[in-house]
Amino acid sequence: MEQRLQLLTLGVRDLAAARRFYVEGLGWESTLEVEGEVVFIQLGHGLLLGLYADLANDAGVELTSAGTPPFSLAHNLDSEQAVSDFAARAEAAGATVVKPPQQAAFGGFHAYFTDPEGFLWEIAHNPGLSFAPDGRAQFGG
Amino acid sequence: MEQRLQLLTLGVRDLAAARRFYVEGLGWESTLEVEGEVVFIQLGHGLLLGLYADLANDAGVELTSAGTPPFSLAHNLDSEQAVSDFAARAEAAGATVVKPPQQAAFGGFHAYFTDPEGFLWEIAHNPGLSFAPDGRAQFGG
Numbered sequence: 679m680e681q682r683l684q685l686l687t688l689g690v691r692d693l694a695a696a697r698r699f700y701v702e703g704l705g706w707e708s709t710l711e712v713e714g715e716v717v718f719i720q721l722g723h724g725l726l727l728g729l730y731a732d733l734a735n736d737a738g739v740e741l742t743s744a745g746t747p748p749f750s751l752a753h754n755l756d757s758e759q760a761v762s763d764f765a766a767r768a769e770a771a772g773a774t775v776v777k778p779p780q781q782a783a784f785g786g787f788h789a790y791f792t793d794p795e796g797f798l799w800e801i802a803h804n805p806g807l808s809f810a811p812d813g814r815a816q817f818g819g
Numbered sequence: 820m821e822q823r824l825q826l827l828t829l830g831v832r833d834l835a836a837a838r839r840f841y842v843e844g845l846g847w848e849s850t851l852e853v854e855g856e857v858v859f860i861q862l863g864h865g866l867l868l869g870l871y872a873d874l875a876n877d878a879g880v881e882l883t884s885a886g887t888p889p890f891s892l893a894h895n896l897d898s899e900q901a902v903s904d905f906a907a908r909a910e911a912a913g914a915t916v917v918k919p920p921q922q923a924a925f926g927g928f929h930a931y932f933t934d935p936e937g938f939l940w941e942i943a944h945n946p947g948l949s950f951a952p953d954g955r956a957q958f959g960g
Contacts, residue, residue: 681847683862684950685893685941686827706822710958721824723864723954737931737939738918739887746880747888749938752826777879790878797890798878800826809825813864817851 685726686751688797689733689741693717695772695794696729703771723813727751750790750798757803758787764801765789773799826867827892829938830874830882834858836913836935837870844912864954868892891931891939898944899928905942906930914940 690696697717700706709726710718717729734741755761762779768791769775776798777790786804793799808816831837838858841847850867851859858870875882896902903920909932910916917939918931927945934940949957 681860681862682894683827683866683868683892684895684948685891686824687891687893687941689889689891709956718956718958719822720956721822722866724950724956725824725863725866725954726956727824733889733891736924737887737891737941739931739933739939741889741939742883742886743889745883746878747890748830748874748882748884748936749888749890750826750828750830750874750878751824752828753823754825783877790880792880795889798880798882800828800878807825809865813866815850815859815861815865815867817859 682724684724685728686721687728687730687733688795690729690731690795691743692795693729693731699772699794700727700729703773704768746792746796746798750800752800752802754802754804754807761787761789761801761803765791768793768799768801823865825865826869827862828869828871828874829936831870831872831936832884833936834870834872840913840935841868841870844914845909887933887937887939891941893941893943895943895945895948902928902930902942902944906932909934909940909942 701708706719708717709720719727721727765779772794773791775791779789782788788802790800842849847860849858850861860868862868906920913935914932916932920930923929929943931941
């Protein structure tokens with residue numbers, strides 16, 4: 679059984695605002711957009727982020743929309759300065775920095791922000807986690 | 820600005836139960852485990868899934884724990900039968916199938932389940948989405 683995740687889909691209430699944040703604010707290019715419905719953004723080797731306005735209906739479940747959902751997405755960077763710069767750019771693009779850039783318990787440096795929909799991102803410089811050329815995670819460094 | 824997601828961290832209430840589901844139930848190997856704290860599972864090229872008991876404290880935000888959080892993780896497979904098989908295996912491992920395997924609006928075949936913590940997964944066969952050898956998403960097919 680292959681261990682794979684190909685799509686991470688955020689069920690957004692305001693697709694236009696989510697698009698403004700990720701595509702215009704962060705400057706990430708979209709791969710495919712269906713207006714009023716979905717925006718796909720490539721976020722790695724074989725991985726797409728989806729911003730999707732109709733997730734609840736598609737899955738047939740009621741989705742929780744209040745507060746911060748219990749998960750985070752992490753964007754790792756090469757230096758502490760890059761973490762601070764990214765947090766500032768995200769804030770300028772409409773994010774709320776909920777934990778300012780600071781030393782992290784894991785030994786690196788990080789910040790957390792929530793995007794305009796309330797999704798939680800960690801921006802981290804973590805010398806203890808790297809990825810080999812074949813993509814495998816390597817802990818300790 | 821590089822478009823990358825390296826970590827997807829689920830803030831779990833019951834780490835042991837989450838581990839049982841993903842590692843023992845689905846049979847996915849963990850890359851690193853710190854007992855009582857975190858389990859990391861490689862889910863692709865340069866991508867880790869984290870099961871983390873202390874996300875709220877680490878991020879300094881209150882996390883929503885009721886209901887289904889507004890996002891899904893997708894695991895894509897090569898055939899309709901594989902989708903049905905995976906849904907059955909997930910159910911046997913403790914998942915709740917919230918949308919049984921069926922034809923999907925996007926033209927393929929899919930099912931949705933929630934894991935023991937309530938996180939939503941889509942299991943899909945989607946002939947209209949593939950990934951090139953370099954990992955880039957290709958729509959239409």
